[in-house]
Amino acid sequence: MTPAALSRLRLTDFRNFETLDLDLDTRPVCLSGPNGSGKTNILEAISLLAPGRGLRGAESEEVLRREGDAAATAWAVYAEARDTGGDTASLASGLLEGGRRQTRMNGKPGSRAALSEFLPMIVLLPEHDRLFAGPRADRLKFFDRLVSASDPAHGETLTAYEKLRSRRQRLLERGRADPHWLSALETDLAGHGVGLAAGRLAALSRLQDAIDTAQDDVFPKADLALSGLIEAHLAEGAELRDAEDRLADAFAEGRDRDAAAGRTLTGGPHRSDLTARHRGKNQPAGRCSTGEQKALIIRLVLAQAQSLATGGHRMPLLLLDEACAHLDAERRAGLAAAILALGAQAWLTGVEASLFSSFGDRAQHFSVESGAVQAVA
Incomplete structure (x- = not known):
């Protein structure tokens, strides 16, 4: 499918x-x-x-413009x-007076699927620079966002899973739930x-293929894996129904332990982990330098974008x-070349305009200062 861009x-x-x-443009x-x-x-x-x-995961009220103690109302x-x-769409999101947020597409309420399908996004933030050395939950959250860029239903499945998991935990802690219910x-x-684990495994396979077939050697390649009870069971060839029965039994057996702990220790997909190994150095990504980890993450983002484009999905917007x-001049040039080759509209930020010199006039350049934006020729 064709890439979408903000005009x-x-x-x-x-x-x-x-x-x-x-x-x-x-x-x-x-x-x-x-x-x-x-x-x-x-x-x-x-x-x-x-x-x-x-x-940033901010609440709607947090992004209101403020001057001193005064804040806007919407x-x-x-x-x-x-x-x-040639396809076009208008997209809008905002906080209305009264505290209610709305997201609309072409003037109508925008569904998760419609928004994600027309304008998928992949986000890379500074806190991802040492993703592989950080908490497991952060890696899983990052990977789930990558998966959702190609499969909007994945986000819905994740939301449903977390809601059910929270409901079960509340019932266990109250200690009065009907066993059959x-x-x-x-x-x-x-x-x-x-379903969540199966979607992750399918996305991981496509992502690994895209990494393996990448032609440039500017960014290092990683060997990826998902570790978890259900992922391991599915990787062994288990049928989905068998995996569901096994997980349901694990939840039943873990009721007393989960109630006492105040959290779900039973090994569902919320306890899985994304692991990576720097192929060239043959060592865990978490042991690599910050610069190498950043390069590995960029490879993942570029590979996911390429995977979407070759898999019949729309090219995502890259934020x-x-x-x-943490990138040297060679890798900055490599990043520019990769983005231009993809044909994606990437939005990049940096403290110095010189960081983007490799783009030349093949990018739109703006300076930002104190809430004012000026085009740079």
């Missing part, structure tokens, strides 16, 4: 922007400026056009998007859990915050 972006009372109105967008100028705020605004709470993000095939809930929970940090 216009408007912000009203969002973070440090009273107003912003950018007219754009399909080229990558490079935003440079000092720390605190509002570069990441622009990426966050774009991310709120997708399902969820944006790249904010809005509006964008016009088009693809090279609890068994039915655990059966439902296991069904969503196995790359401080993407060039």
Whole structure:
């Protein structure tokens, strides 16, 4: 499918922007400026056009523009998007007066599937620089977002699984749940859990293929794996129904332990982990330098975008915050070349315009300072 790109972006009372109105073409967008100028705020605004709470996970009231003790009462993000095939859409997200957020597509409430299908996004943030050395939950969250870019239903499955898991935990801690009702809930929970694990494994296979077939050697290749009870069972060739029964039994057997612990220790997909090994150095990614880990993560992002494009999905919008940090000149040039080869509209931020010199006039350059944005020739 053809890539989609933003052709216009408007912000009203969002973070440090009273107003912003950018007219754009399909080229990558490079935003440079000092720390605190509002570069990441622009990426966050774009991310709120997708399902969820944006790249910072902020509550709707948190992004209201403030001056001193006074705050705006509503904010809005509006964008016009088009693809090279001629399809267009208007997208809007905002907090209405009264505290209710709405996301709309072509003037109508936008469903998760419709938004994700027309304008999928992949986000890379500075906190991902040492993702493989950090907490397991952060790696899993990052990977689930990659999967959701190609499969909007994955996010819905994850949400349903977490809601059921929370409901089961509350019932266990109260200690008065009907065993038959609890068994039915655990059966439902296991069904969503196995679906979640199966979706991750399928996405991992496609992602690994894209990494393996990449032609450049600028960014290192990683050997990826998902470790978890259900992932291991499915990888051994188990039928989905057998895996669901096994997980439901595990939940039933773990009731007393989970109730006493106050959390779900039973090994469902919420306890899985994404592991990576630097192929060239033959060592766990978590033991690599910050620069090497950053390069591995960039390889994952580029490979996922390529996987989507070759798999019949729309090329995603890439939101790359401080993407060039920890990269030497060769890898900065390699990143620019890879993005241009993909044909994706990537939004990149950095403190210096020189970080994006490899793009030349093949990108749109803007300077950002104190909530003001100026085009740079």
